[in-house]
Amino acid sequence: MRILVISLLRIGDLLMTAPAIAEIRRRHPQAQVDLVINRGSRTAARLIPDVSEVLIFEREELQAGLCEPERAYFESYDRLQAFVEDLQTRSYDVVYNFTHNRLSAWLSGLVGARKVIGLCLEGTGGASFASPWFRQLNFQVDVDERESFHHVDIFWRAVQGSQVYVEGHAPSLPSGLQETESGRRQAAEFLRQQNLSEYSEAPLIGVQISTSDAKKEWGDDRFIQWITALSGEAASVMPVFLVFGATFEKERIDQFVSRARQVGADARAVIVDLETAYSLMDHLTLLVTGDTAMKHLGSASSAPVLELILGSADAFRTGAWKVGDVVMRSREACAPCGHSEKCHRATHACAESLPVQEVVRATRALLSYFDRELLTPTEAKPTVADRSTLETRAKTSRASQVETSVGKTHAEKTHGETHGMAARVQDAMGLDMERPSPRYRQILQNALHEKVLQQQVLQHQGSQSQNSHAGEVRVTSASAEILIVERLEGISTPIRLGTEFSETEMTRRVERASRRLALELRTGKDYQLRFGTEIRQLRLALDELFAADLHACEEMRHTLPRMERMLQHAEGIVQSLHVQLQALKSQYQDPQKLGEMVRSILAMRRLLEKQAVTKFAAQALETLTEDDRAQAFVRFRRMVEAVEELRLRVGLQLKLIRGLEAEFNDATQFEEKM
Amino acid sequence: MLNFGMHAEGSKLTEVVARDGLRVAKLDGMATASTMQPGQEAERWVSLLPQSIWSTDDALYVVGIGSGWHLEKLHEKDSGRRVVGLDVSHELIQFARQHVSRDIELQHVPCPAALNLAGQEADFRSWVSASGLDALLRPTGRTYRVLSHRPSLQRDPRLKWVEEALLGRTPRAFAEHLRVRPELAAQLRPHALAELATCPLLSVKSLQRAWTDRAESAPERRLFRMLEELVRA
Numbered sequence: 001m002r003i004l005v006i007s008l009l010r011i012g013d014l015l016m017t018a019p020a021i022a023e024i025r026r027r028h029p030q031a032q033v034d035l036v037i038n039r040g041s042r043t044a045a046r047l048i049p050d051v052s053e054v055l056i057f058e059r060e061e062l063q064a065g066l067c068e069p070e071r072a073y074f075e076s077y078d079r080l081q082a083f084v085e086d087l088q089t090r091s092y093d094v095v096y097n098f099t100h101n102r103l104s105a106w107l108s109g110l111v112g113a114r115k116v117i118g119l120c121l122e123g124t125g126g127a128s129f130a131s132p133w134f135r136q137l138n139f140q141v142d143v144d145e146r147e148s149f150h151h152v153d154i155f156w157r158a159v160q161g162s163q164v165y166v167e168g169h170a171p172s173l174p175s176g177l178q179e180t181e182s183g184r185r186q187a188a189e190f191l192r193q194q195n196l197s198e199y200s201e202a203p204l205i206g207v208q209i210s211t212s213d214a215k216k217e218w219g220d221d222r223f224i225q226w227i228t229a230l231s232g233e234a235a236s237v238m239p240v241f242l243v244f245g246a247t248f249e250k251e252r253i254d255q256f257v258s259r260a261r262q263v264g265a266d267a268r269a270v271i272v273d274l275e276t277a278y279s280l281m282d283h284l285t286l287l288v289t290g291d292t293a294m295k296h297l298g299s300a301s302s303a304p305v306l307e308l309i310l311g312s313a314d315a316f317r318t319g320a321w322k323v324g325d326v327v328m329r330s331r332e333a334c335a336p337c338g339h340s341e342k343c344h345r346a347t348h349a350c351a352e353s354l355p356v357q358e359v360v361r362a363t364r365a366l367l368s369y370f371d372r373e374l375l376t377p378t379e380a381k382p383t384v385a386d387r388s389t390l391e392t393r394a395k396t397s398r399a400s401q402v403e404t405s406v407g408k409t410h411a412e413k414t415h416g417e418t419h420g421m422a423a424r425v426q427d428a429m430g431l432d433m434e435r436p437s438p439r440y441r442q443i444l445q446n447a448l449h450e451k452v453l454q455q456q457v458l459q460h461q462g463s464q465s466q467n468s469h470a471g472e473v474r475v476t477s478a479s480a481e482i483l484i485v486e487r488l489e490g491i492s493t494p495i496r497l498g499t500e501f502s503e504t505e506m507t508r509r510v511e512r513a514s515r516r517l518a519l520e521l522r523t524g525k526d527y528q529l530r531f532g533t534e535i536r537q538l539r540l541a542l543d544e545l546f547a548a549d550l551h552a553c554e555e556m557r558h559t560l561p562r563m564e565r566m567l568q569h570a571e572g573i574v575q576s577l578h579v580q581l582q583a584l585k586s587q588y589q590d591p592q593k594l595g596e597m598v599r600s601i602l603a604m605r606r607l608l609e610k611q612a613v614t615k616f617a618a619q620a621l622e623t624l625t626e627d628d629r630a631q632a633f634v635r636f637r638r639m640v641e642a643v644e645e646l647r648l649r650v651g652l653q654l655k656l657i658r659g660l661e662a663e664f665n666d667a668t669q670f671e672e673k674m
Numbered sequence: 675m676l677n678f679g680m681h682a683e684g685s686k687l688t689e690v691v692a693r694d695g696l697r698v699a700k701l702d703g704m705a706t707a708s709t710m711q712p713g714q715e716a717e718r719w720v721s722l723l724p725q726s727i728w729s730t731d732d733a734l735y736v737v738g739i740g741s742g743w744h745l746e747k748l749h750e751k752d753s754g755r756r757v758v759g760l761d762v763s764h765e766l767i768q769f770a771r772q773h774v775s776r777d778i779e780l781q782h783v784p785c786p787a788a789l790n791l792a793g794q795e796a797d798f799r800s801w802v803s804a805s806g807l808d809a810l811l812r813p814t815g816r817t818y819r820v821l822s823h824r825p826s827l828q829r830d831p832r833l834k835w836v837e838e839a840l841l842g843r844t845p846r847a848f849a850e851h852l853r854v855r856p857e858l859a860a861q862l863r864p865h866a867l868a869e870l871a872t873c874p875l876l877s878v879k880s881l882q883r884a885w886t887d888r889a890e891s892a893p894e895r896r897l898f899r900m901l902e903e904l905v906r907a
Binding site for chain 2: 059061062063064065066067068069070071072073074075076077078079080081082084101102103106107109110121122123124125
């Protein structure tokens with residue numbers, strides 16, 4: 001079998017397809033799996049072991065040929081034609097297009113494969129997706145982030161198909177990456193040259209200060225202030241800062257490191273390729289980065305990631321995705337901005353509203369957790385004897401793992417075959433496959449509620465919300481939002497720390513679950529929806545979101561029945577639309593009847609818009625308009641598809657709500673019996 | 675009546691030895707290269723070429739042979755590349771042949787003196803056919819880069835036609851390229867092609883309205899859609 005994978009965006013996007021490529025290889029171990037990428041991504045492609053051949057799409061060369069008047073008009077055309085003809089001669093059976101833009105869609109159609117999964121534009125320009133997950137990718141371009149799924153999961157699910165729970169748990173996501181021999185050797189050499197032992201007490205903090213887009217950068221000055229604070233006297237152990245950069249960034253990185261050293265920090269420049277960077281990840285206590293390829297490497301490794309989301313970076317679709325990864329972002333109304341848009345503000349507002357002190361606090365919280373849980377089970381610092389015991393234990397453990405750990409994927413590594421600091425961090429974090437440990441989460445939550453923060457927030461201009469509980473003033477961060485990644489439903493979801501229970505948040509989560517289930521049902525012909533497991537996972541996800549035992553929440557008891565009532569009302573509306581459409585089957589060619597149907601749909605949409613719980617249904621009907629000039633058959637088909645989708649979604653949401661009610665009622669009865 | 679194959683009346687080629695020992699041709703008293711350091715001049719010409727030409731193995735068509743030293747330096751830099759020197763002067767070709775590498779192809783392009791250089795469609799087309807340039811325009815599965823020897827073009831403006839034909843960016847040159855791509859020509863509306871004649875230089879987007887309705891699903895059209903996306907990006 002011959003399979004072609006197309007990934008024609010940036011390095012980070014390619015890295016997000018790695019789990020999907022791993023899944024392709026798992027399903028087709030003997031297949032030829034070729035990968036089409038831009039030239040700039042070829043170093044990243046070396047980290048993906050499941051590829052047979054890498055084919056370079058000479059994007060820059062083609063663009064130059066088109067734009068430079070001293071180049072022949074047909075140069076790019078002939079070059080592109082030769083490339084496509086080469087692909088055609090390879091006779092691919094399947095094309096996976098993970099790029100989702102028009103360029104790749106046209107290419108997918110031209111390759112001539114039997115099947116294309118992903119966006120494909122046929123000769124006449126008609127689009128096909130072949131997988132409901134890719135249709136979802138198309139849908140979520142213009143929707144609220146909380147209605148979106150992470151790209152890494154969409155790609156993986158598009159290949160994997162329906163979710164299969166293992167012993168009641170959602171499957172873990174493989175990283176799909178494998179460190180190379182060259183990367184491992186160069187990483188070891190770097191650590192040796194820097195006198196950095198993987199068994200050292202000092203935390204190694206990886207820092208990525210630069211991004212591909214200036215509006216995504218936090219700023220060198222803020223990073224210096226952050227480093228200064230962490231290296232100050234209050235620090236229990238002086239961390240070592242490894243400042244990563246590519247060769248063309250050397251000057252900037254060297255200047256930054258010099259500045260950091262002037263404030264007394266132990267900073268080292270790490271000018272390495274991606275292979276070496278990935279091998280170094282396993283030695284990091286923490287990686288602090290913007291939206292960069294390094295972030296994706298971090299999420300695909302054992303290193304905990306603290307991502308600073310600025311500019312057009314998107315936490316829900318393309319953010320850090322490993323369980324326990326932390327995302328910080330500002331609450332500026334204009335964020336996230338458009339990818340290609342220039343910042344329209346007078347200053348870099350989103351970076352300014354991600355204050356240094358808040359990032360310092362979050363970093364300290366993470367480091368103190370690792371320090372406390374990892375190296376010091378008690379409050380005391382380790383003695384020399386303790387440290388050597390730790391080292392001996394680690395070395396012994398490592399010796400037995402070295403032969404097997406090299407070349408393993410992250411998934412295999414998370415089952416206890418990792419080595420270095422990151423392995424011990426992970427053990428200490430006590431991560432299961434789906435969510436951060438409660439203690440880890442509590443440490444971060446506490447970082448938001450310190451009195452120092454409280455005082456600063458009160459002085460801060462702008463809004464803050466205050467809740468009084470038992471006389472204690474508890475405030476949330478005014479400027480920054482902190483999210484932590486969980487995968488309770490098998491989808492990487494950043495949840496906001498300090499989310500208080502509300503019907504709106506509840507609605508969002510249930511909607512999200514129903515959207516995912518609808519996709520699962522449409523994907524897997526043999527998929528058996530195990531509602532018991534789904535309800536249980538949703539319950540855990542809600543507990544995680546609200547960080548509370550929902551049984552104790554009085555408001556919760558009233559919310560579910562209220563949501564059920566509204567969804568039943570929506571179900572009635574959707575069912576009546578379904579009946580009307582059935583009656584219209586033989587008459588849709590009549591413009592008057594068709595117009596009446598559209599007006600009926602619009603009227604129902606206005607009803608559905610009134611309640612937050614049913615708003616999703618109104619949005620699903622938004623594509624049906626009175627001024628649609630498509631042919632009658634096309635318009636009728638759109639109506640039928642929209643209403644059928646809604647019937648499925650509303651039905652699923654009702655089942656989920658009723659399942660949650662039963663779950664809570666059973667538990668309540670159990671408690672009462674006790 | 676078009677007059678092909680003859681150089682302009684009165685052209686006379688003489689030869690001088692430059693200070694660096696290299697031979698330089700003079701055509702009608704005008705030096706075709708530096709009479710002081712032609713070798714250095716040729717090296718500088720090569721150094722100023724776009725860096726992008728070294729990252730591919732495309733054939734290099736050099737418009738203007740001059741004394742041939744720039745061709746030799748080009749060949750020295752990348753001896754595996756196909757290098758084709760083009761000129762309207764038989765004499766210069768014969769002169770250069772004496773000292774440039776045998777691997778370098780030297781091709782004569784006849785340029786009739788009687789042609790109206792202000793640009794008449796029919797003249798240009800006839801000349802391309804007769805000159806053998808359409809053989810170079812014909813797609814062979816390999817792309818080429820056009821490099822112009824500016825001193826030669828300044829000395830003999832007729833070489834501008836050669837450059838124009840190879841680049842294919844003017845309407846008349848584009849039409850010549852279409853002639854050797856019949857499968858593509860069949861997808862374009864003749865009426866639209868006539869409209870293109872008003873564009874000084876063609877781009878990929880120039881063709882957007884030129885396609886026939888039945889070309890929508892043609893592979894050629896889809897390739898151009900990809901190119902349009904690249905321009906948009």
